[in-house]
Amino acid sequence: MFKKIQIIVQKFPFLSFLGNKYAITLVAFIVWMLFFDNYSYFEHRFLNGQIDELNDNKKYYKSEIAKDSVKIKNLKNDNMTEKYAREKYFMKKDSEDIYIIEFEEDKIKDSLLEAKK
Numbered sequence: 073m074f075k076k077i078q079i080i081v082q083k084f085p086f087l088s089f090l091g092n093k094y095a096i097t098l099v100a101f102i103v104w105m106l107f108f109d110n111y112s113y114f115e116h117r118f119l120n121g122q123i124d125e126l127n128d129n130k131k132y133y134k135s136e137i138a139k140d141s142v143k144i145k146n147l148k149n150d151n152m153t154e155k156y157a158r159e160k161y162f163m164k165k166d167s168e169d170i171y172i173i174e175f176e177e178d179k180i181k182d183s184l185l186e187a188k189k
Contacts (some may be wrong), residue, residue, distance in 0.1 A: 106113050146152045157163040164170045 147156060162170055
């Protein structure tokens, strides 16, 4: 085997370090750690990407929780509860009439949202 390595080194002098058994061991170790090991470099990159994605999700959900907490706090007030019911569910008092006015732009936006689903 060493004669084959010597022949290769004579043809390609830049590979002269392959004649050293420590260099061969080091190269084999590096290749093993980069590609084949359970804790390989590529596996770490993939896992770091997942960690970053989960941290982004965590930030998003924390901001959503903060928004919802403000809404819940506002809905504990009776006036705000009434306002919310009137705006979202078109509720009214018995002595009132409600007229719903829809604009053409709203219909276009609604149809685009339904198409995306």
